[in-house]
Amino acid sequence: MFLAPESPWWLVRQGRIEEAERSVNRLMSKQGQEAAFDSQKAVAAMIHTNEMEKHITVGTSYVDCFKGIELRRTEICCMVWMIQILCGGGIMAFSSYFFERAGLNTAYSFDLTMAQYGLGAVGVFIAWALIPWVGRRTLFLVGQVLMMVLLLIIGFIGVGHKSQASSWAVGALLLVYVFVYDITVGPLTYSFVSEISSTRLRQKTMVLARNAYLVANIVNNVLTPHMLNPTSWNWGPKTGLFWAGVCFLTIVWAYYRLPEPKGRTCAELDDLFERKIPARQFASTVANPFDNGRRHGSVEAGSRRQE
Structure with a gap:
């Protein structure tokens, strides 16, 4: 926490403008520095957006999250977080017990659980590199499909005769599952819920999600314990079959309902949602947030947000 820089948005809200500019410069990527990024203009846009937020958030309630186009945004944020x-993904919370039920002894189960956390950390670091280059929607869907396949394999191994080899196979596959999860669905959820929710209802939408x-x-x-x-039910590794089926349903939902927010400003996302653009067409549709003669609730920052 001591090494983490202050958020420039928070500094702007506290009236510490010069510190906000220094924070923006510190957080800027090399590409932004090479493009002669103007931190003063970025902070000016933050100040303007902050002033508008003070006006547009007055009088809002949780009921507004379920009205008109906001209902769609609330649905997406809630579903994306539930998909975790x-x-x-809930199997990971019971991984030690899952390894034991797969046939491994307590010591090996503990070792694999520790390896799971290590792989998860590596996966998140890889996600940092992938998210700016690969679309959020694409990466999310690929992760879901891979996890469903891994769960199916785990489940089918559980159907067969239990042996030491099958026990280790289940353990290895669950580690791969955790690795895929932490590259895709795990970290991407937080990107989606912060980008998809509208500016004026962001706090309330995130609470609901x-x-x-x-x-x-x-x-x-x-x-899962049952x-x-x-x-109780004594499914053991066959639990993977149940969650693979549920995962398939989430893939269907994501394919038709999850939009691509990569590279969009808040104003552009507002425009796309107000025009009711289908989720699969978000990436290819040109947004014109000011063409209708009025500004949206979220103001164009003059430059695209950092990917």
């Missing part, structure tokens, strides 16, 4: 669990995630997590924490416990 619905894609089978996080609560949706917690509800999904409660369901997972009730169901699936794994030998005195």
Whole structure:
């Protein structure tokens, strides 16, 4: 925390403009520096946007998140966060027990759990490099498909005869699953919920989305122990088949409902949502946020947000 730079947006809201400019320069990528990025203009846009937010957030309520085009944005944010669990990610919370139920002893289960966390960290670092280059939607969908395939393989191994080799195969596949999750769905969720929600309802939308995630997590924490416990449903690795089926449903939803926000300003996203552009056409549609003679709730910053 001591090494983390202050957010320029937070500094602007505190009236510390010079510090905000220094923070922008510190956070700027090499590409931005080479393009002669003007930090003063960026901070000026932040000041302007902050003043507008003060006006447009007055009088808003949670009910507004379910009205008109805001309902679609709320749905996307809630579903994306829930998919962290619905894609089978909840198994990771019970990974040690899952490894034991797959046939590995306690020591090996512990070792694989530690390896899981290490691979997860590496996956997040790789995601940092991939997200600016690969579309959020594309990376999210690819991750879902790969995770579904891995869950299917784990489940089918569980159907067969249990052996030491099959136990290690299940353990290795779950590690690969965690690695894929932390490159794709895991970190991308936070990008989506912050970009898709509208400026004037962002705080309320994120509260609703996080609560949706917690509800999904409660369901997972009730169901998964029953699936794994030998005195209950006793599914063991076959649990992967159940979550693969749920993951498939989330893939269908994401294909038709999840838009591509990469490289879009807040104003451009407002325009695309107001024009009710289908999710699959977001990336190819030209946004014209000022063509209709009025400004949207989120103001064009003059330059595209950092990818």
